[in-house]
Amino acid sequence: MSVKINKLEFENVKRVKAVKMEPSPNGLTVIGGKNGQGKTSVLDSIAWALGGDKYRPADPKNTESVIPPTLKVVLSNGLVVERKGKNSDLKVTDPSGQKSGQTLLDSFISKLALDLPKFMESSGKEKAHTLLQIIGVEEELNKLDQEEQELYQERLVLGRDVEKKKALAAELTFYPDVPDDLLSPSELIKQQQDILARNGENQRKRNRVEQITHECANAYGEVKALEQKLKEAKERHAALEKDLKIAETDIKDLQDESTAELEENIRNIDEINVKIRANLDKERADEIAKQGEAAYNELTVKIEKIRQQKLDLLNGADLPLEGLSVSDNELTYNGFTWGDMSSSEQLRVATAIVRKLNPECGFVLIDKLEQMDIDTMNEFGKWLENEGLQAIATRVSTGDECSLIISDGYGSNTEAEAEPVQHCSPSPAEENTNWKW
DSSP states (O other): OOBOEEEEEEEEETTEEEEEEOOOSSEEEEEEEOTTSSHHHHHHHHHHHHHOGGGOOSSOBOTTOSSOOEEEEEETTSOEEEEETTTTEEEEEOTTSOEEOHHHHHTTOOHHHHOHHHHHTSOHHHHHHHHHHHHTOHHHHHHHHHHHHHHHHHHHHHHHHHHHHHHHHHHSOOOTTSOSSOOOHHHHHHHHHHHHHHHHHHHHHHHHHHHHHHHHHHHHHHHHHOGGGHHHHHHHHHHHHHHHHHHHHHHTTOOOOOOHHHHHHHHTHHHHHHHHHHHHHHHHHHHHHHHHHHHHHHHHHHHHHHHHHHHHHHHTSOOSSTTEEEETTEEEETTEEGGGSOHHHHHHHHHHHHHHHOTTBOEEEEOOGGGSOHHHHHHHHHHHHHHTOEEEEEEEBOSTTOSEEEETTEEESSGGGOOOOOOOOOOHHHHTSOOOO
16 A cells, blocks of 8 residues: 555645645545745645655754644554754654654655655656666667667668669669670681671582583583483483482472671670670679668568557556656657657656656656646546545645645635734743644
8 A cells, every 4th residue: 555645744844834634545635725835835844754864855944833743643554753842853663653753765765756856857768768767678678679770770771772783783784685695706706707607508408409510511512422321321311300300399498597797796805895795794783782772671570660669668667657668778658758748748758657666656846837737737636536646736726626735934725815923932841842733
């Protein structure tokens, strides 16, 4: 069960002359009054009484009184905390009557609950640090942040290099109507010689046909002239005709190959090779750019994976408030950073974190609540009630929203009742007597 403030009574502390009140155990208790009347002095008194000498005001005594400050706070766990006398000595009495001191109070009272502005005025990084410490994921999240930053920087450098390579590849000229590989002069000449050799063979075959035709004609003449040799001549003629038919068949489908393209390539080989080299350079540049782009995309995937791990880590943590998170070392609430939150959202976040920091401390002190309008303040009060939290706050106001109004250092339920109360200096015997409620 968290500890709350049941009763408090202060006299002669800073601007406070005499204040006594019983805060609401849950929700918002507003201390109102005009400026300079002693509202903040009440919060300072609570902080001093419970937090110890580190919260002691520089000049704690009311300047209009010769009587030393007296402070008394009764807590919900039964402890009675008192400070009185010339040195404002501390006395802590537990329900069984045993005495204890500041160490006992420090065990369940959150320092930030006594000094909420310290948290609210800290940097975004410090707020995030406080939250991550509370939920126990700071070390793991910092490790993921480091990995993300290293990958981000690597991707940034790679991205710049990729852009340069892509720009270089785009500037290079490409010739679409040239071969893919460089031309070799010796290879072109060899191809030309092979074609010429085949054409020469064709020509030899044509010459052979002409020769056989001529011989056939001679033989026919001899048949005419030499009848006595007719039989021999006819046989020879028949054989020659057979050879002729074979030879004509061989040349029927022959077709000479053109060397024009090779000759053109040989003449323009240097110019063509320049274009081919340009194409090869552009292809290499494009490939390098593609490889760089693929590496960049791979780093992007890794970064997104780490960011998802961070999100999963925070989503799985026991956060003090729904919608609370940490992004880029900044505290966020419902997607908004601290500077973009409304005043009521900031108070809600700060109060929830302080409560999570020490769950045994069930109260928080809030100064200057006039930054909220009435509706927002009521909404904040309902949230406190639902959370089972007690908040004691000050507000420059004398309206109905105030549970106590401070006027000239005195506290009353309404401003009209805030009349000065006459106090007499106690006798030495009275100073040593315990307070009675």
